[in-house]
Amino acid sequence: SSLKEILTKALGILIAVDKTREIYFIDNVKFHLDDVKNLGSFVEIEAGNLLADLSQEQLKEQCDYYMQVLGIREEDLLALSYSDMLLECTVSG
Numbered sequence: 688s689s690l691k692e693i694l695t696k697a698l699g700i701l702i703a704v705d706k707t708r709e710i711y712f713i714d715n716v717k718f719h720l721d722d723v724k725n726l727g728s729f730v731e732i733e734a735g736n737l738l739a740d741l742s743q744e745q746l747k748e749q750c751d752y753y754m755q756v757l758g759i760r761e762e763d764l765l766a767l768s769y770s771d772m773l774l775e776c777t778v779s780g
Contacts, residue, residue, distance in 0.1 A: 702777070704769045715741070716749050723769050725776065730757065 705724040710717060715738060719731040732753050734746040741749075754760075767775070 702770050702773050704773060706769065713753075716753060718753075721769075723773075726769060726772055729765075729769075730759065732757075732759075 707722045709720040711720070712718070715735050717733045717735060719729075719733070721729045721731070723729065732750045734741075734749040736746060765772075
């Protein structure tokens with residue numbers, strides 16, 4: 688909390704992200720299930736290579752597989768962070 692106070696005094700707070708997150712693993716693949724206040728629900732699929740010797744291509748194949756299983760399309764993917772999306776809502780709304 689001391690670091691938070693120092694950073695807040697030095698930089699201020701641009702926006703706060705209020706979210707709940709559940710994390711699940713299937714082997715080396717991590718799933719974040721996030722519920723973000725004022726934005727909705729999101730899933731992040733992250734294939735890690737800490738305990739496995741997998742190529743970048745294999746890791747992407749794992750992510751693509753779970754996207755297909757969960758019905759996530761390429762056009763569903765987002766490039767912005769939660770804070771950026773919330774800032775867009777603040778400016779436009």
